[in-house]
Amino acid sequence: MAFRMTEQSYLVxxxxxxQPRHGYGVAQAVKDLTDGAVRLGAGTLYGILDRIVAEGYAEASGEQxxxxxxRRYYRLTDAGGDALAAETTRLxxxxxxxxxxxxARPAGQLGFTGRTVASAV
Amino acid sequence: MAFRMTEQSYLVxxxxxxQPRHGYGVAQAVKDLTDGAVRLGAGTLYGILDRIVAEGYAEASGEQxxxxxxRRYYRLTDAGGDALAAETTRLxxxxxxxxxxxxARPAGQLGFTGRTVASAV
DNA sequence: CGATATATATCACTCAACGACCTATCGGCG
DNA sequence: CGCCGATAGGTCGTTGAGTGATATATATCG
Structure with missing residues (x-):
């Protein structure tokens, strides 16, 4: 049952x-936050929003x-802020x-040059 | 087909x-690296090892x-090192x-104290 | 003798992620 | 005017990573 803090839900x-955002705005913000590396599709986005609301990490914040x-807005709750802070610390x-x-292991280094650890083959 | 760099595979x-490690050793190292937060079960562990080998990020390095x-050892390849470095930079x-x-958003702060953004309901 | 740790491996299940698709509005282009 | 892309919401089926259970086997500790 426990909420699974994935990278995507973390980014949301x-x-x-x-700031409070609507769904589409969240998707854009995530794209910005990750320099375009992470793009949330609709299926992923609304699935995550439903889950973090169910978990109490965010709540509907009115419509415009x-x-x-x-535009359906969502706002982070205190619990959401705590979870976010904890996960950030962990990251x-x-x-x-x-x-x-x-x-300690520069690029191109193939094991320790001094000796190979019990070289088993 | 693209390899999915999840947190677990990243940790592996x-x-x-x-250093080159055998499966069980990897599980222990991951536990250590995450201060006990992430524990890889056997199913997860060997699934990931198969995937990163298939992707060319690691290779079998003999048995003892x-x-x-x-003990079945695995060794990181150059490609694996590159992928790891890239993902680390991203992280x-x-x-x-x-x-x-x-x-910019200290704990307990509920929006901007000055004004609420177009408070819609 | 049984429990625990080490060590590998498989299997079925679940659920997050994903892509495809759908509806609808607005603005721009031809 | 029609078409397209961006904006904005949502659903649905598939896929596949993660998970826990299970199995096998050996060594150690009580």
């Missing part, structure tokens, strides 16, 4: 943390009609550790 | 970047029998941006 929470088109720690690993 | 690549138990950028967003 992050987009909502910037702009240029004849309906930062992971990124930091990953950087350490890569720094 | 990272574990292999530290230690204490009567078979760092995301973490940095997420930090900016959260810094």
């Amino acid at each position: 929470l992050l987009a909502l943390a910037q 009609v702009v240029d004849g088109r309906l 930062q720690a992971l990124a930091r550790r990953a950087h350490q690993v890569l720094r | 690549l990272l574990a292999l970047a530290q 029998v230690v204490d009567g138990r078979l 760092q950028a995301l973490a940095r941006r997420a930090h900016q967003v959260l810094r």
Whole structure:
């Protein structure tokens, strides 16, 4: 039952943390936040929005009609903000550790030049 | 067909970047790398190993029998190292941006205190 | 003897992600 | 005017990664 914090749902929470947004706006914000790397399709987007609302991480924040088109807004809740902060901390720690690993292992290095660990074949 | 770089497969690549490891060793390394937060079950683990080998990100690196138990080793390839570095860069950028967003939005803040954006209901 | 840890592997199930599709409005182009 | 792309909402079927259960086997500890 537990909510699964995937990267996509994380990005949606992050987009909502910037400001309340409507669905389509969330998709655009995610695209911006990831430099175009992550593009949320409609199926993914509304599925995630439903899930984070069900989890209490966001809530409907009213509707507006702009240029004849309906906009359904969502707002991050405190619980959503907490979850987002926790996940961000986790991500930062992971990124930091990953950087350490890569720094200790420069590109092109094939094992330790000194000796090979129990070279089994 | 494209390989999906999920967090779990990323962690496996990272574990292999530290040093060649056997399956069970990878699971333990991932547990360590994430401070116990991510625990790979057998199904997840071997599924990922098969996928990253199929993708050319890692390769079998021989077998050893230690204490009567078979150990099947895997070694990161150059392609795997590149993919890992690229994903790490992406993660760092995301973490940095997420930090900016959260810094601009301290915990407990409910929208801008000055005015509410076109408060629609 | 049984439990736990090590070590590999398979299998069925679930559900998030994805792409395709649908409706509808607005603005621009020819 | 018709068509297209962008905006905005939504559904639906497929796929496949992740998960837990299960199986096999050995070593160690109590």
